[in-house]
Amino acid sequence: MQPRFHIVMFHPEIPHNTGAAGRLALATGSRLHLIRPLGFSLDEKHVRRTGLDYWAKVDLHVWDSLEELKQAADPSARFWYLSTKASRSHWEADFRERDYLVFGPESRGLPESMLKEHAGTALTIPMPGEGSRSLNLSTAVAIVLYEGLRQLSLIHISEPTRLDVIS
Numbered sequence: 001m002q003p004r005f006h007i008v009m010f011h012p013e014i015p016h017n018t019g020a021a022g023r024l025a026l027a028t029g030s031r032l033h034l035i036r037p038l039g040f041s042l043d044e045k046h047v048r049r050t051g052l053d054y055w056a057k058v059d060l061h062v063w064d065s066l067e068e069l070k071q072a073a074d075p076s077a078r079f080w081y082l083s084t085k086a087s088r089s090h091w092e093a094d095f096r097e098r099d100y101l102v103f104g105p106e107s108r109g110l111p112e113s114m115l116k117e118h119a120g121t122a123l124t125i126p127m128p129g130e131g132s133r134s135l136n137l138s139t140a141v142a143i144v145l146y147e148g149l150r151q152l153s154l155i156h157i158s159e160p161t162r163l164d165v166i167s
Contacts, residue, residue, distance in 0.1 A: 003031035003059060005148055006100040007141055008079075010066060013039030013106045020138035022058040024145055031059040035066050039105070066102070066114075073100065079121060082144060083110050084134045086122035093123055095148035106137050 007025050012018045012034060025032040034042075042062070063069045070079070079100040080093060104110035115122045125135060125143055135143070 001029070002098060004028055004097055004152075005030040005095075005145055006033055006073075006077075006098065007031070007145065008033040008035065008066070008069065008100050008102040009137075009141075010035045010102055010110060011037055011039075011105040012137070014137070015040040017106060017137040019052050019055070021141045022052065022055060022060065024138070024142055025060075026054055026058050028145060028149060030145065031061065033069055033100075034060070034062045035069065036062065036064050038062075069100075074098075079118065080144075081110055081115060081118050081122045082124070082140060083115055083122055084124055084127075085109065085112065085115055086124040088123055089126050090123045090144050090147055091126075093121075093147075095151045097152055099148065101141070101144050101148070103137060103141060109134070 003025075005028065007021055007030055009018060009021060009032070012021075018032075018034065018038075018040070022032050024030070061069075063072075070077075077098065077100060078096065079102055080090075080095075081102045082090070083104065102110065123144070125140055127135065134140075
């Protein structure tokens, strides 16, 4: 089965955020890509210790570089780069199935050189409140991923508190 979206975590540092992104990938029929270096171990002992009982079911691919992933991707694949430094809102993006959503490391985000190179596809999540420099990484992944699913009519709201995933 083709993934609905590709979640790309570039140099992730915190295992719990990556675990939450894996759970999101599993729940939405998406694929999780991790770009080395990782700030944690993926060996079975560490995965088991952090309680990721679903981890074996996650459609997971680990890459040595973002370039390696891009070379393996379909030539028509679209990559979106999420950052607090971007000026275009994720609501302005026209998402398509199988798009790649690229998120940077928790402590510093995506490199500015990458954002400059891909300025046309750099997106941010608006934060109208004051006092926060960024959202938690796994929260940001969820916000953008579910906006993509909504745009593709892969989910709809059937009751005020319930989302249904359309298969």
